Amino acid sequence: MSTAVSYRIRPVAPEAHLFEVSVTVAQPAAGGQVLRLPAWIPGSYMIREFARHIVAIRAESCSKAVALSKLDKHSWQAAPVKGALTVHYTVYAFDLSVRGAYLDGERGFYNGTSVFLQADGFENEPCEVDILPPEDKALARWQVATSLPALECKKSGFGRYRAANYDELIDHPVELGEFERISFKACGVPHEFVVSGKYQADLKRLAADTKRICEWQIRFFGEPAPFERYVFMLFVGGDIYGGLEHRASTALVASRDDLPQHGEAGINDGYLKLLGLISHEYFHTWNVKRMKPAAFTPYDLNREGHTTLLWAFEGITSYYDDLALVRCGLIDEKRYLGLLAKTITGVARGNGRTKQTLADSSFDAWSKYYRQDENSPNSIVSYYTKGSLAALALDLHIRKHSRGEKSLDTVMQALWQKWLADGQGLAEDEWERVAEQVTGLKLGKFFDMAIRSTRELPLAELLATQGVEMQLVPADNASDGGSLVDEIVPPAVRPTLGVKTASDALGVKLSAVLDGGAAQAAGLSGGDVLIAVNGVRVSDLDKALRRYRVGDKLKLHVFRRDELLSFRVTLQGTPADTCRLRLEENGGSWIKA
Template sequence: MIAVRIDLASPHHHYFDVSLSFEQPDPDGQVLRLPAWIPGSYMIRDFAKHIVSFEASSSSGALEYIRPDKSTWQLAPTEGPVTVRYRVYAYDASIRAAYLDLHYGFFNGTSLCLEVLGQSQQPHQVTLVPPLDPALTQWQVATGMPVASVDHNGFGSYQAENYDALIDYPFLLGELSRISFHASGIPHELVLVGKHYASQAKLAEDLTKICEAQHTLFGGAPDFDHYLFLTIVTDNGFGGLEHRNSTALMCPRDALEYGSAEAPRDAYVEFLSLCSHEYFHNWNIKRLKPKSFLPYQLDQESYTEQLWFYEGVTSFYDDLMVYRAGCISAEAYLKRLESTISRGLRGQGPRRQNLVESSQLAWTTFYQQNENAVNAISSYYAKGAVVAACLDLLLRKTSAGLHSLDTVMHNVWATYGVTGLGTSQEELLAVCNPEQHADITAFLEAALYSTKPLPWQALLAELGVQAEFSPFDPISQHMRTQGELPQVELGAGLQACPQGFNVQRVMEGSAAAFAGLSAGDTLIALDGLHATEKSLKLAQQRFQPGDTVSIHFFRDAQLHHSQLTWQAPVPEQVQLTLADPARFPWQPN
């Protein structure tokens, strides 16, 4: 067994101390490696750069080592046993790495646990040492890793069957709140760290229904005996990462509050959707996955063309399962769907990059986005979800209701998920078209390999859902209300600041672009008036396309002056209306 000991060494300085012990080193010099990325987050993060000290020893004394590359240590030849001690800086306040301060701790094994190459299939024992700092005496531990021997707070020993399992059990540490519930008889917990005002009973009720709705879809629960929603509560953070019997989440504290009205608050529904998304991944990426991920190559990029399915389809089902579970109304679900369609199709990016390329290049174009992303890339999440919705409606149409995307999920899970075979792109395309219908073949070819328009509007209209279009508010990036519809548009994303507006992004071909505005500028005046939310809104209603006004803005602390010629608004925000409920395809269970 390989032993890993983790000490909360210095929360003031954000350090974990780790020791790694093993009995039989490679006689030619044992090689140790830390992953360069974490599965589910397709970006090289080079976690080894956070190791600030390193030493190794055996029975014969200290061991020399070399660094063959940025993620690897090679020890001098020796006989066992060997112990390696190292210190890790942990101040990444996300769910992808490691974090430690006096308020909470969190880590993934990919950030803390070196792999002993050649011995990855050995069992690993992880011992988490109780903190000595008096400020942390009330801390508890939450993790899905099987317990060996722990104290009442969860500190002690855990065991993973191999290294792959070790890095798939995140740990959450702190003064924890636990909300327990059962879904299909399986214990589940929503575990919270951070100040919150959670609607605990309502969260337990709604999460139970969402989990069970997904069990129904797939014909049974996944192969775990308990499941954890490990949640870091913040002011405005948001995100999730799937694991084998848990998910690591980050959410704003107000997202945990149902609200006082009969209908849930938007932020609460957003959190349910996040939980639904990560839970759906129990099937769609954790157990069913691309062949190229079998196994993951954690020292380099693992490429796949299939993220349009594994993230796009999941992004379609996340909101749908919240609705099917009865947690939101049909009208609320359509609001979620119209937001997904708008995000997926907005800007030049979806017209430039097809979804297969978006999937293949996730490592750079999606995970390393810059201010020009809206003009350059397509999201395999949001546009992938629109493709999934279209595929579902087309399957219903071409099979006279016999098939739907549910059929696809049943078939792909039974054929490639339960068996552990993994999928190729060709196999996915085949299972997405169970009757090999020519219309669906043509749709998939166009939707995935080209940037042709998707037929979502016509397909929805056939089923009693009507679509209208409106321009975005440049500040909130949401649709204007009818009484605020602008006559002209700036074509930039803005964030209010004391001086005026920080320019976050500029749409290609827009009035802002031709006026010389760029991301990073600070717009301070329009037509000689201080740029504020009120003055901008009035200007957009006062002027007509073709009118010209002066603008003033700062770039690199230097004042610039230019002329802006207003353009007509581009109606890219979708609004959906349920005109005929009897034909609505997505009824709750």
Template sequence: MITTLSAEALALNPIRFEVSFKEPQAHYAEITMEIDRVKEDYVDVKMPVWAPGSYLVREFSKNVEGFHAKDANGRPLTSRKVSKNTWRVSSKGAGKIMVSYRVYAFEVSVRTSFIDASHAFLSPTGIFMYVDNQINRPAEVKIIPHKSWNKISTGLMEKEGEVNTYFAADFDILFDAPIEVGNQDVFEFTAAGIPHEVAMVSGGNYDKVRLAKDMAKIVESATAIFGENPNKKYVFIVHNYHSGGGGLEHLNSTVLGASRFNYNSESGYKSFLSLVAHEYFHLWNIKRLRPEALGPFNYDQENYTTNLWIGEGFTAYYDNLLVRRAGFHTEDSYLQMLATDVTAVENRPGNQVQPLSESSFDAWIKYYRQDENSLNSIVSYYNKGALIAMMMDLKILHSTKGQKGLDDVMREAYNEFYKKQGKGYSDAAFKDLAEKVAGTSLDDIYHLVNTAGSPDYNKYLQFVGLELVDLNAGYETPDLGIKTSTTDNKLLVQNVIRGGGAWDGGINVKDELIAINGYRIDATGKELERVVQASRIGDVVKMLVSRDGIIQELAVKVQASKTGKYAFMPAENVTAEQQQLREKWLAEQ
């Protein structure tokens, strides 16, 4: 699939890069950067500190080595580092500056570059530098594959007449176009009138014919929501690992992590399709329809928004829903997955502490930097955002008597903010638009977003004749309120649950549990579990622990477990209207 550019576009004086691989086995890429028409006394060359779609400052400049600059005649130019990610080059009237540097790349993830003898995955924000204040300048990238590699997969446009050379109209586009170089297994399919390329890296037990057919269904299902597909082509880069997962969205491509031998299991295959659906839905939601803070990007620092519950949470709602609409989930299995989200949210004490909007805003410092207390202090804008999306969808279906739903909000928002206004939405603007579609106030939904705590799920589920039940309700299971792990044949405390007996009794994370009520605890925790389960609610047990080598005995009160197990059940006396709305909500396409 080759997309070419006009001579007018190519005449915009791009910054030119060349990427080669002299030592791929040592995990290095060699980069040269040609900056033409330099008129200033100096040029600041910068490396981004984060990758859009992954809200954490990752300090990509830490992987840069051997930065040098010279003029067009090969004469050295003075350069010095002036900040953690900025190199200042004195031009001396050179007119053209040639920069060279190396990047070490050996971190396995969908958002970081990885190079070894078998292939190179280039996550562009960690590979390509830019000239300060020249993000809007075009860029060309020439890839020189290692001699043992023969394929390049990327969403970048190919430059006509030049081998392995690609063009980006600006650096936002360049930074949004990952590049896979190697011997990947490539297959194609067409869906929604758009050619799609799938680059499978590192093998696996996948069936290309089946995948092409089923991924096409996901694409068609997502496109139907928005009424158009804005791509000229789309590229899936799939990294298959012994055990892998995750994905990162891009403008006309995505990078997926998968387990290479999971394609033959029903659950593994459907999980992969949900990942495909999630990242593909981002093509509209986040990459085009976006919060106002997420573009144009500041690549030097965090870009804060309170709306990741929409950008990520709504996408997490639609991923499994699209798989359901495409015919891969039964109604019951889909509802079970929604109940799993409820379980994840309600069994997390942080749900009672952190509002969803704050979870979005603080993603940079909390969600992507979780520690042993995160369970108690934060909530996921993915899980809870998906549940908010569900409740909003059900409320709109109810208020419009099934004529409209969340699909209509997303389509209208895409048309209004992206296509008509060409900018991101504010909190208030998105709410106003959603209420206009719904024909009713959404204050109750936004109250759930802006305050911590458990929603009244059944307030919304009853619209479609369903009821959320806690299968553990009525049972009192003795519990200490800790999670443990075994390390070096020692039973260690991994988490202490807020409000539990261990929390009140002073048990600490990293405490080694030695004995309970005078009985030695085995490293697997079976004896601990036996004694606790034999206790009564309110009993006080004596815990012998080692904390930094100091032996202590602590009194811990046994409490009833607060862990819920949730399921969606049919409500009693379901009306015809409720049944019709449920069919509308969960219908296959």
């Protein structure tokens, strides 16, 4: 056997969503080898307990059965053996997200955290994996796409791959099936876009636009790129969206309607959303896959890894994802400011921003951000969206006080050079110390305000220094999420219940009831299904409320679980929580800087 640990994986029953996996340890621990499956996957900060999907497991050595003892929810220990130990197990895979594993008759996909048991004591040893094709002849045209270094593979991609250690093994997801590939080079580095699912699209344009994003980001941090090749894996379906970064690849899911179509010249909102996702995950190649908190160095995938720095690694990435689209020439400043207005609006509409700091949001991601409920808008703030606004505020603050000589770009590039020099994770206070060192500014008060308090970010003041006027006004209508305008004219105040809604077969589901709103004051709760307003059935709440004025008293009928309840509510006016931005002549120069 050429390596200390080797794996085999095969899709054995697509109709039942089952992968068959084995791991062989050449020289297992004398006291009995322990093997365990990760409890979470880097980049998604929630305990997911992947081991719950192992439906059968057994061990053998020298063709004889070996006893396995369960140690905890994701660990097993084999009885001591003298020869090599092999553990065979079956994994149920039916998670369509980018975080787990999926298998049916159309495609397969897996992250190593979902399928590869870690052999304790061998975490830093090289390992090999043999990716085997399905035995079903109907799937004979299936291929493999992965950024994992290949050892000996067929043209289809099935065959043996090698990883330097377990951490690398689980950081290269694998796509299986019949899919389209399109290749390009960015700054001389081979890139591949693999698209699966049912769709019609202009993949040449997708590759060309992605290349522009990649080249800008590589040059932003400095050539050469920190990988030899890169693979985008995109599955398209219905109403889906998400991505997860890896060291030399990213897994994406998106709506098929968001793909660019043949003959389309512009960038519609759906395609813009997809390009922003691509930009976000690719930026993570530097910011979190390599530069990362010390709490993730190394990852302990058995338990939560708490850090107050997710605002810096996710929020700053969220700032640069759209900014990169301007700087690489895909959109202009006005389109960018329209996106920014929507982000500002989204944060302003969450009362959680007045209760949770960005540092706490980062630390509590495991129990709050990734486990949201109907009260989350009232209790938490997103380290993604508010984090991106904190990054904007920091960028403009540095530019203002350094008279344009320094910026957030300066900080990010210095952090990258630091990582290249020492490869170390950042201590909890180190990000801020580096920012002060490279800018020459005292930033403690700024970080206390932006990261460790719930005070409002001074965005209007800072944007004004860049020739951008900002105001918060009442929304025009229910679909008004903020915008760039030629002139800021506050609209008339409309009546509102103070709720977030979702569609429901019976009426309108109140997905959240906001603090201080009319619905909360009347006693309604998140999860209630509103079926009638003043005795008239309701399916469109915004339309129903147009008949009334602020201060009107209404009778509402709702279902709470299976009980019909009625409430008296006094309508309030829409709050000033919708962002309007206006670009002055020659303003917004930092966007393309």
